[in-house]
Amino acid sequence: MRKYPFVIALAVAGSSAGCWTEGVSQLYSCDDPCYGLEEYECDDPCVACEGGCLPPPPLGFGDPILLWTGDAADEAPVPACPAEAPDTVFEGYAGFGAEHACPACRCTEPSCELPRGLSGSASAACDGTAPTSFDAPAGWSGACAAPAAVSSGELGSLLVHAPTVSGCAPAIDAAGAQPELPAPWRLRARGCAGAAGKHTCRDPSTMCVAAPTPLPAGAAMCARYLRPGDAPECPEHYPELRELYQDYDDTRSCTPCGCEPIEGSACTALVSTYEDEGCGQLLGAETVTLAGPKCVAGPELRFASMDALWIKDEPGTCAPTGGVAVGEATPRRPVFFCCQSAEVIDVP
Structure with missing residues (x-):
C-alpha cells in the first residue's frame, strides 16, 4: 500500500479496514481498495491469488507462463489451454530428427510372352x-x-x-516403411497464459501467475528468454532450460521407385x-x-x-532402384524457456 504522511483515506463503500505504520494511517474499502492510485502503486489486500505465487524471473525474461510439452508420436491432439490460463501464447516443436525412412522399392516379376x-x-x-x-x-x-x-x-x-518379355513394373514393398513421411519432430509444445493480479500474493517477493492447481500432466511454469542470441543461463528458480522452435523447413523426400533393365532372359x-x-x-x-x-x-x-x-x-530378373532418403528437416526461429523443474507451483 502507498503511504501518505498525516493523510487519512476514508472508506467509500462496503466494509472497511485499516492499518497504522509509523504514524501513518491508511484506510481502504474492499470494494475499491485502490481508489486514487495507479495499478502499479497498489497491492490489493482483499484479493487472493488465483493461480500460483512464483518468484519473478530476472531481467531479460518474460512473465512465467504454463508450458506444456508432449510426445509427438502420441496420436492424441495437443491439449487445449486450461480455463485458468485460456490464451495460447506459444506453439512450438522440439526433437528434430536428422534421418527419415523411405519405403522399400521392388519390381514385379517379368514373364515370357508367347508370339x-x-x-x-x-x-x-x-x-x-x-x-x-x-x-x-x-x-x-x-x-x-x-x-x-x-x-x-x-x-x-x-x-x-518372336516371343517377348513383359517389363518389370516398379512397386512399393508393402512390408516396408509407409510412403507418408512422419512429422520431423518428436515433441510438441504449447504455452498458455491468463489474466491474474500480479500483486495478490501474501509474500511480496513473489508474483501471481494464472495457472491451474495442480498443473496438468506434462506442464511446467516457464519464463521465456526475450533476448536474441545463444541460450541463456537459467536462474535459480527456473533452472531447467528448454530449447524449442516455432517453425521448420522440410525438404525431405524419397527418390522414386524404378527398375533396371531385365537381365538373364x-x-x-x-x-x-x-x-x-x-x-x-x-x-x-x-x-x-x-x-x-x-x-x-x-x-x-x-x-x-x-x-x-x-x-x-x-524371363530373367530386374533390380529395383529408388527409395533413397534425400533432404532434411531444419528447425527455425529458436525460443528458449527456463522452467521450474518440479511440476508443482506454490499456493498463495
Missing part, C-alpha cells in the same frame, strides 16, 4: 508388302487357336513372330501351324527365340490353326 501371332505374305520369303495378320487370342496360353482359314494358293509364306517357344482348324494336320513348326521371328515358306500354304509350347521359359 502375338503370325503374318502371312504372298511372297515365299516372308518379305512381301501388305502382309496379312493372324493374331493370337489375347493372353494366348499356346492352346490350339484358329485365327483364320486360308486356302491353298493365297499364301507363299508365314512369319512366326531366355524365352524359347515352339510354334506349330496346321492346315485344319483343329491343329491336327501339321503344316510346319518353328522354334523362335527373343532373337527374332522365323519364316515358314510355301509355296501354296494352306493355313487354318496354330498352337505353341514353351521350350525354355526363363
Whole structure:
C-alpha cells in the first residue's frame, strides 16, 4: 500500500479496514481498495491469488507462463489451454530428427510372352508388302487357336513372330516403411497464459501467475528468454532450460521407385501351324527365340490353326532402384524457456 504522511483515506463503500505504520494511517474499502492510485502503486489486500505465487524471473525474461510439452508420436491432439490460463501464447516443436525412412522399392516379376501371332505374305520369303495378320487370342496360353482359314494358293509364306518379355513394373514393398513421411519432430509444445493480479500474493517477493492447481500432466511454469542470441543461463528458480522452435523447413523426400533393365532372359517357344482348324494336320513348326521371328515358306500354304509350347521359359530378373532418403528437416526461429523443474507451483 502507498503511504501518505498525516493523510487519512476514508472508506467509500462496503466494509472497511485499516492499518497504522509509523504514524501513518491508511484506510481502504474492499470494494475499491485502490481508489486514487495507479495499478502499479497498489497491492490489493482483499484479493487472493488465483493461480500460483512464483518468484519473478530476472531481467531479460518474460512473465512465467504454463508450458506444456508432449510426445509427438502420441496420436492424441495437443491439449487445449486450461480455463485458468485460456490464451495460447506459444506453439512450438522440439526433437528434430536428422534421418527419415523411405519405403522399400521392388519390381514385379517379368514373364515370357508367347508370339502375338503370325503374318502371312504372298511372297515365299516372308518379305512381301501388305502382309496379312493372324493374331493370337489375347493372353494366348499356346492352346490350339484358329485365327483364320486360308486356302491353298493365297499364301507363299508365314512369319512366326518372336516371343517377348513383359517389363518389370516398379512397386512399393508393402512390408516396408509407409510412403507418408512422419512429422520431423518428436515433441510438441504449447504455452498458455491468463489474466491474474500480479500483486495478490501474501509474500511480496513473489508474483501471481494464472495457472491451474495442480498443473496438468506434462506442464511446467516457464519464463521465456526475450533476448536474441545463444541460450541463456537459467536462474535459480527456473533452472531447467528448454530449447524449442516455432517453425521448420522440410525438404525431405524419397527418390522414386524404378527398375533396371531385365537381365538373364531366355524365352524359347515352339510354334506349330496346321492346315485344319483343329491343329491336327501339321503344316510346319518353328522354334523362335527373343532373337527374332522365323519364316515358314510355301509355296501354296494352306493355313487354318496354330498352337505353341514353351521350350525354355526363363524371363530373367530386374533390380529395383529408388527409395533413397534425400533432404532434411531444419528447425527455425529458436525460443528458449527456463522452467521450474518440479511440476508443482506454490499456493498463495
